[in-house]
Amino acid sequence: MKKPIIFQNIPCTLVTGFLGAGKTTVINQLLTTKSTDERWALLINEFGRIGIDGALLASTEDSNLEQQKIAIREVNGGCICCTSQLPLQIAISRLLSEHNPQRLLIEPTGLAHPRELINQLGAPHWQTALKMQAVIAVLSGRQWQQENYRNQDGFQAHVRDADALVINRYDQLHESDKQALVEWIIKLNSQVTIIWAPSEQATSDVKNAYLLALNDQLSNSSQIISKQRKINIAPPKKSVIGLQPRIGAISTSPLSAPQTDSKEHQINTDTDQPYRYHEKQQDILLAGWRLPAHYVLKADDLHNWLLKLPNWLRIKGVVNTADGWLQINFTPDSLTTSTASAQIDSRIEIILQLDETDNTAKEDTTIEYMPELSATSIDWDTCDQELMAMVV
Known part of the structure; x- marks a missing residue:
């Protein structure tokens, strides 16, 4: 009988952000910092049932994930931050056992509350298997400009529960607006590291400096999750801001x-x-x-x-x-x-x-x-x- 593989201290990074913040872009940027001989795995959670983010991550013209030693598993049709931890446990366990990665990245749906996922990843059964690195949150400057976004608890939650905050789409912000944004962030989380994502027009030096700062977070331990492990509180019941658990028919x-006549069809996936x-x-x-x-x-x-x-x-x-x-x-x-x-x-x-x-x-x-x-x-x-x- 084959002995089960015991995984220990696999670096794991959680990339959060409100709906449409730009998480997929940041993950693509993180992938560019990967050494060619390293094996990475990505766990992508989408609230919809079809699943698109995996294709968005892998759909560049020269992309070959197998050659690049990148494995992707998508969990669709609900939030992995649910009251039952089973979907998350199964998804992570399969990724680790099937691909034996040297690093794991997790991207939850933008509709999820990060604290609930942090609660789960801070649970005792993950403390030896996963070495939780800095929680990276992504914030859109354009979203922040709109009062209904920045006053929403679900939007603020990603700032409160982050070790590092990547700010993008801030090109339309004046210097005074950027200062106001920083002050708003500090009120929510005075310990967070702020990283400004460069525009496409930025110089190569600026872009390289950004990637280095981003890559540094992959080796920084998560203070947010470390505190949560010490508190050891039970996860809240709700899994998604403003949403009830999935019940009812689809x-x-x-x-x-x-160019065919309309006919009755059986559901076919x-x-x-x-x-x-x-x-x-x-x-x-x-x-x-x-x-x-x-x-x-x-x-x-x-x-x-x-x-x-x-x-x-x-x-x-x-x-x-x-x-x-x-x-x-x-x-x-x-x-x-x-x-x-x-x-x-x-x-x-x-x-x-x-x-x-x-x-x-x-x-x-x-x-x-x-x-x-x-x-x-x-x-x-x-x-x-x-x-x-x-x-x-």
Whole structure:
């Protein structure tokens, strides 16, 4: 009988941040600091059921994760910071046993409360297996500028529960605003290390200095988690800010192939069949589509169609278009589209705000919304037909 592998002191870094803060970008930057002979593993948690972040991390043209000794495991369809620790334990145990990494990075969903994950990682059964390094939180300067973000407990929580804070998208902030941001951060967490992410126009020296500062956090022990281990309090019951635990039915639907008659289909998760789901969770609506790789969509039409969805909070995707494979990463303050390597299928996932009266998150942005529509009034069959109509 084979003896179980006992893992000890594997460096582990938690990368947190509010929805749309830019966690995936920071993880990609951390990956560039990896030595070629090291084995790293990534645990990515997405609240949606399809899973896109793994593709966003691995979809550069020259990316080959196996050759780079990087293993990715995605946990989709809920938050790993739930009242039961089982999903997190299983995911970490499998990553360690199957890939024997020398370093583990964990990216929880932006809808999660970091304190609950810190509670779990501070539990006694992880104290010998994992060596918890600095908790890195990501903060968007553009989000912080909006009062409804910075006054929200869920937004503040990522600052309070961080050893290091990476600030990005601050190019529109005046010096006085940046000073006010620093003062706001210090009030929440006077011990946090602040790292300013450089813009794309920054010099190579500035970018290299940033990567060195970021890489330093991989070898700094987490004071936040160390304190939590000493306190040894039980994790709170709720797992997601403003959301209840996942209960109730999920609505899933296969899509009709282009230029075919509408027929009743069985739900099919095969990558050769189109698929859509949508699910209501208190004040948000999650929805996603998966399309076979040979479905080629009109890029401009898709872009415009996504932006017309009502009250959206986040749009992510990796899609085969007439302009090639594209990554889509939209937040209310940032629209990013870039080239991607070919995938086994196209994926789109969206998060919509169901509270029609709360439009404050859309103030002072350059993106056009459609307040006359609401997420609750969406006709999903019509959405499916519109999406299929974009297939070339």
